[in-house]
Amino acid sequence: MHVQTGVSGGAVARRAEDVLAMQRVVRKDGTRSLLRWLALRTGARVQLTHANGSAVSGTEARLDREEAEFVHRGLRELFSRRLRSMVVDSESCTLLLLPLQGPREVCMPLLTAVVARPAPADLSLLLADAASVLSLCWQAEHTERKRQRLALAEAHNREAVLHLVMNGHLSAARQVAGVLHPPLPSVIRFYVVECPPSERGHLAVRCREVADGAWIVKCPVHTDHLLVIAPAGAPALEEAFTALADDCLVGASEELPLRETATGYAQAFHALAAARNQPCRHAEFANRPDLALTIGPAAAAWATGVLAPLHAYAARRSQDPDSETLVATAASWLAFSSQATSHLKIHRNTLSARLRLIGELLHLDLDRLADQSLLALAMRAASLPVPAHPQSHPAHGGTGGAHSLDGLLARPAVLAWARRQLHPIRTGPSPDGLDQTLTAYLRHDGRIGPTARALLLSTTATRKRLARIEGLLERSLLRSPSVRHDLWLAHRAVALAEGV
Incomplete structure (x- = not known):
């Protein structure tokens, strides 16, 4: 390449203006904005190209087939002759190749420009200046991409630990957590922090600063939630979290053993509903006895019979879900409804197919709230110890017998539990209207549209009533x-006690 030694003052000024313009442009959108500027400035098709001839993603120029083959031939010639740069002419166009400069361990791309002949006289010098700017910019972007990939990998690993511990795989969860740090505590307090989705990443960093030894994960289901597993015995973190942002809410669980992390999450989620009505913007789970614990060992015996077909299921094909997968799917769906697809990382059609299979195995219609509630109770009760000599129990949740669902619900302790659950609604403001709304909502399988039509209300009015019920119960109802x-x-x- 021949470089003239006598350069006019106008050319020097024009070059300085171009370099300043490149520095301004590159601040807007990095390499992409600079490549667009070069294309407009020179009329060339400009892109960044890998050594194999493929364009760097996001920088592709509109090359036709002949020009693309011309670039491949030029690259082969450049590397075979071990040149630092190259200008190649064909009958109709000129190709300029300039490798970007960077560390040896980084595979830097090449600046490639294809322009119709004759090429502008100052094109080579302009591209050399651009290559210098692009080298620094591309390295910075490459470093940021690596940082984001590492952050994403760590987030996925932490989410995987959360899945393991919530599904009861404590040994595997502890091993992975021990590598990532901090180690999982034996006794925990679970927090759910709600904030605008756009602020979640920043808030997660700040939560780590005030929650020493806590395990913090972005919720895979709710994009406005952060999940925090903190060691029990440490100072409560509700006030510390709410002080970090004016628009965040915090729900906290009781102190629980690590194996009950799923219960801790549910408690913190319900406490979050109560926090929405608190001026301090945080709330702790209001302890109420669990129905499965209220029933006692008989619930475990009944649950064993209900879930037996599910646990005994053997997949016919290797690609079909096994019994463990079906149990995990049922638990996720009962907790998250249709959003279980995000929790399980599966397609909605896959979720529907698994739910159909679960319903067939258990002889349940999972579109009905009654059968959903039966399954939810069975899943909770299955973790209780089974009596050493359990009485006979049916293989599914029928309505007859002492160990049917109705038989369990007819117990005096269960009736007392039920009346405590409904007490805030039946003694609160406008008890008749709220109780009627809740009854209709449950009768219509938790669907707002049919509930509104049955009550001759708008869906907005029905939703407001349900939100009031949610506030009285201090439990999440709509989410x-x-x-x-x-x-x-x-x-x-x-209803069984009153003969309704």
Whole structure:
């Protein structure tokens, strides 16, 4: 390449203006904006190209087939002759190749320009200046991409640990957590922090600063939630979290053993519903006895019979879900409803197919809230110890016998539990209207549209009533995990006692 030694003052000024313009442009959108500027400035098709001839993603120029083959030939010639740069002419166009400069361990791309002949006289010098700017800019972008990939990988690993511990795989969860740090505590307090989705990443960083030893994960289901597993015994973190941002809410669970992390999440989620009505913007779970614990060992015996077909299921094909996968799917769907697809990382059609199979195995219609509530109780009760000599129990949740669902709900302790659940609604403001609304909502399988039509209300008015019920109960009703399964069981227990 021949460089003239006598350069006019106008050319020097024009070059300085171009360099300044490149520095301004590159601040807007990095390499992409600079490549667009070069294309407009020179009339060339400009892109960044890998050594194999493929364009760097996001920088592709509109090259026709002949020009693309011309670039491949030029690259082969450049590398075979071990040149630092190259200008190649064809009958109709000129190709300029300038490798970007960077560390040896980084595979830097090349600046490639194809322009119709004759090429502008100052094009080579302009591209050399651009290559210098692009080298620095591309390295910075490459470093940021690596940082983002590492952050994403760590986030996925932390989410995987959360899945393991919530599904009861404590040994594997502890091993992975021990590598990522901090280690998982034996006794925990679970927090759900709600904030605008756009602020979640920044708030997660700040939460780590005030929550020493806590395990913080972005919720895979709700994009406005952060999940925090903190060691029990440490100072409560509700006030510290709410002080970080004016628009965040915090729900906290009781102190629980690590194996009950799923319960801790549900408690914190329900406490979050109560926090919406608190001026301090945080709330702790209001302890109420769990129905499965209220029933006692008989619930475990009944649950064993209900879930036996699910646990005994053997997949016919290797690609079909096994019994463990079906159990995990049922638990996720009961907790998150249709958003279980985000939790399980599966397609909605896959979720529907698994739910159909679960319903067939258990002889349940999972579109009905009654059967959903039966399954939810069975899943909770399955973790209780089974009596050493359990009485006979049916293989599914029928309505007859001492160990049917109705038989369990007819117990005096369960009736007392049910009345405690419904007490805030039946003694609160406008008790008749709220109780009627809740009854209609449960009767119509937790669907707002049919509930509104039955009450001759708009969906907005119905939703407002349900939100008031949510506030009185201090439990989440409209968002999953929802208290609707417990409420259906409570209504059923009271109806059995009153002969309704």
